[in-house]
Every structure is written in C-alpha cells, then in structure tokens.
Amino acid sequence: MEVFEYTRPMMHPEPGKFYQINPEEYEPPNPWKESFQQLYKGAHVKPGFAEHFYSNPTRYKGRENMLYYDTIEDALGGVQEAHFDGLIFVHSGIYTDEWIYIESPITMIGAAPGKVADKVIIENTRDSTFVFMEGSEDAYVGYMTIRFNPDDKSAQHHNAHHCLEITVNCSPVIDHCIIRSTCTVGSAVCVSGQGACPNIKHCNISDCENVGLYITDHAEGIYEDNEISNNALAGIWVKNHGNPIIRRNHIHHGRDVGVFTFDHGMGYFESCNIHRNRIAGFEVKAYANPTVVRCEIHHGQTGGIYVHEKGRGQFLENKIYANNFAGVWITSNSDPTIRSVYTSMTTDMEY
Known part of the structure; x- marks a missing residue:
C-alpha cells in the first residue's frame, strides 16, 4: 500500500490494537482495502514530503483528508491543536533528538516496508527518547526502534535518561518495538x-549497556511476550514496591543476573523462560517478595534462584535445571516459599 509503505496489510480493528496479516491467509476478499479504511484518517511524518504533497494537490487526489509533517514534534503539535484525532504514522528514516513528551492519548506507529521496526528508528543523544506523562493513559506506540544513544555514554546525568520513561498515572501500550540503549548508566x-x-508487549529489549527494564517506586504494569537478552546488567530490575505482572518473557544470555528484585520489590512472574544468564537466573534480596509461577530457570552460568539478605518470595511449580551451581541457593535470614520444583535432573538446594 503506497500511502503507508507496508508490504503486508496492517489491520487496526480497534483502538490500541495493530497487527499485520498475510493476505493469502485472510478470509475477506480484499484485506488491503480493509486495512486502508481502518488507517486512512491518520497523519503522516515523512521528512521532505510535506511541501511536495501540498504543492501538488492534483497528483495526490484522494488524499485530501491526510496530513503530512516533517517531524514528529510537528505532528504532536497538530494533535494538540486538534487538526486530527491523534493517529500518527512515522515513515522510514532515522529521527534524532526530537522532543517527544506525550501527555495525550495519541497513537504512533511505524510505517515502512518489510520488518517495520527495523526501518523506523527514533533516537535521542541528550534526553529520554520517549517520555510518557499524566494524560497519556491510552497512548499507543508500536512497530519502531527506540534508541538512547548519547555521545558520552558514561556521563552520570544520563542516569535519568532512557529509551522509554513512563511516569506517574499513565498506562501507554508499547507494542512490537525494538528498544536499545548504549548508555552505561541508567x-x-x-x-x-x-x-x-x-x-509492554512483543518488544525486544536487548543489547543494552546497563539494565534492560526497571520498575520502581510503586509502579506496576503488564509485560508480556517480550525478548530480553544480552543486557550488561539485569534484564529486569524490580525495586521499591514495584509490582509488575510479567508473563511469557524470554530472558536470556544476560551479562549479569536475569531478574533482580530487591529493596521491597515485588511482582508476579508467570511462564517466563530464563536461561543462560551469567549470574543467577532470578535473584531476590533485601525484603523483596516476588511470586514466580511456572517459569523455567535453567542453564545459568552460576545458579538458578538466589535468595539472600532477608529476601522472600513464593516460587511455585517452576522447572529449575542444568545450572552450573545450585539450582536454588538460600542464605541465612531469608525466608522464601518453594513448592513443586520440577526438574529433569537433580537440583541442588543450598541453605
């Protein structure tokens, strides 16, 4: 579809829901037409195209209701001025150092041929790439690469800068995004x-030079079907009464621990595959109290589950196997509940 650049129809049956289909597997006779009807009221960010589009109205007859912008910031301004309803298509390209603070229920989706997220890249070198603020509770961002790539990768002020920063009282949907940070702090x-x-669903949070996903200060959220791998520190940190629901995440080949809950961190972890992390697959410390159910924790370069320094937690019906050292290691003053551990070989438990 030339307008949107997709090589497979992108369906948008309801707010906050997008998915691509193979036309030959779709029952209605013309999925391209159906896709166009669902998407057609959006605005487009396509650098250098807006002037050409508005200077040639006869060439683009039929697109009278479409709006084109050169920058994402301009498109967000158009939403605030009520020029359109808030569906924004970001076309192929690299968008650098734009000020993307979202405080309304906008929808922003990549538009490109092939694997869409590989072609639409939004990065910042100075500040957080996306910041979601109060008012963005129904916002959607999907099908793009989101990077934080500072020039000075170890500068301490970047501890407060991220690819995605999600703050109080907002619940955006982040879908099918590739998320990368080259910063060694934060x-x-x-x-x-x-x-x-x-x-946050169907995202890839990998190859980051610090922590992948950090949930803290009473934050919650649902995190499903994400790929989290090869991060320099923990794949997931949960701290200070953070209480996420994390399901079916693939957390592997981390250069540190897979999941680290500490300082009263909580959370419900279900059906996650956690393996081949350099330290423990799952670490619990300092009054953290997660619930871990039906997960596989295996092939850790050191141990499987490590509970220490007054850590707690409930570990129920997990498969823990093939870790280099103890499958479960509990130190004094810690009090986890561990039930129904299934293994394909002997699992050591050390106290």
Missing part, C-alpha cells in the same frame, strides 16, 4: 511512580 526502560502502569 536503564533502557524506566517505569516509576504510583499509577505508572504500561502494557
């Missing part, structure tokens, strides 16, 4: 504060 994704409750 996390790629930071979810913090009361009422911070995103839905």
Whole structure:
C-alpha cells in the first residue's frame, strides 16, 4: 500500500490494537482495502514530503483528508491543536533528538516496508527518547526502534535518561518495538511512580549497556511476550514496591543476573523462560517478595534462584535445571516459599 509503505496489510480493528496479516491467509476478499479504511484518517511524518504533497494537490487526489509533517514534534503539535484525532504514522528514516513528551492519548506507529521496526528508528543523544506523562493513559506506540544513544555514554546525568520513561498515572501500550540503549548508566526502560502502569508487549529489549527494564517506586504494569537478552546488567530490575505482572518473557544470555528484585520489590512472574544468564537466573534480596509461577530457570552460568539478605518470595511449580551451581541457593535470614520444583535432573538446594 503506497500511502503507508507496508508490504503486508496492517489491520487496526480497534483502538490500541495493530497487527499485520498475510493476505493469502485472510478470509475477506480484499484485506488491503480493509486495512486502508481502518488507517486512512491518520497523519503522516515523512521528512521532505510535506511541501511536495501540498504543492501538488492534483497528483495526490484522494488524499485530501491526510496530513503530512516533517517531524514528529510537528505532528504532536497538530494533535494538540486538534487538526486530527491523534493517529500518527512515522515513515522510514532515522529521527534524532526530537522532543517527544506525550501527555495525550495519541497513537504512533511505524510505517515502512518489510520488518517495520527495523526501518523506523527514533533516537535521542541528550534526553529520554520517549517520555510518557499524566494524560497519556491510552497512548499507543508500536512497530519502531527506540534508541538512547548519547555521545558520552558514561556521563552520570544520563542516569535519568532512557529509551522509554513512563511516569506517574499513565498506562501507554508499547507494542512490537525494538528498544536499545548504549548508555552505561541508567536503564533502557524506566517505569516509576504510583499509577505508572504500561502494557509492554512483543518488544525486544536487548543489547543494552546497563539494565534492560526497571520498575520502581510503586509502579506496576503488564509485560508480556517480550525478548530480553544480552543486557550488561539485569534484564529486569524490580525495586521499591514495584509490582509488575510479567508473563511469557524470554530472558536470556544476560551479562549479569536475569531478574533482580530487591529493596521491597515485588511482582508476579508467570511462564517466563530464563536461561543462560551469567549470574543467577532470578535473584531476590533485601525484603523483596516476588511470586514466580511456572517459569523455567535453567542453564545459568552460576545458579538458578538466589535468595539472600532477608529476601522472600513464593516460587511455585517452576522447572529449575542444568545450572552450573545450585539450582536454588538460600542464605541465612531469608525466608522464601518453594513448592513443586520440577526438574529433569537433580537440583541442588543450598541453605
């Protein structure tokens, strides 16, 4: 579809829901037409095209209701001025150092041929790439690469800068995004504060030079079907009464621990595959109290589950196997509940 650049129809049956289909597997006779009807009222960010489009109205007859912008910031300004309803298509390209603070229920989706997220790249070198603020509770961002790539990768002020920063009282949907941070301080994704409750799904948070996903300060959220791998520190940090629901995440080949809950961190972890991390697959410390159910924790370069320094937690019906050292290691003053551990070989438990 030339307008949107997709090589497969992108369906948008309801707010906050997008998915691509193979036309030959779709029952209605013309999925391209159906896709166009669902998407057609959006605005487009396509650098250098807006002037050409508005200077040639006869060439683009039929697109009278479409709006084109050169920058994402301009498109967000158009939403604030009520020029359109808030559906923004970001076309192929690299968008650098734009000021993307979202405080309304906008929808922003990549538009490109092939694997869409590889072609639409939004990065910042100075500040957080996306910041979601109060008012963005129904916002959607999907099908793009989101990077934080500072020039000075170890500067301490970048501890407060992230690819995605999700703050109090907002619950955006982040879907089918590739998330990368080259910064050695701070996390790629930071979810913090009361009422911070995103839905992050089908994303790839990998190859980051610090923590992948950080949930803290009473933040919650639902995190499903994400790939989290090869991060320099923990794949996931949960701290200070953070209480996420994390399902079916693939957390592997981390250069540190897979999941680290500490300082009263909580969370419900279900059906996650956690393996081949350099330290423990799952670490619990300092009054953290997660619930871990039906997960596989295996092939850790050191141990499987490590509970220490007054850590707690409930570990129920997990498969823990093939870790280099103890499958479960509990130190004094810690009090986890561990039930129904299933293994394909002997699992050591050390106290």
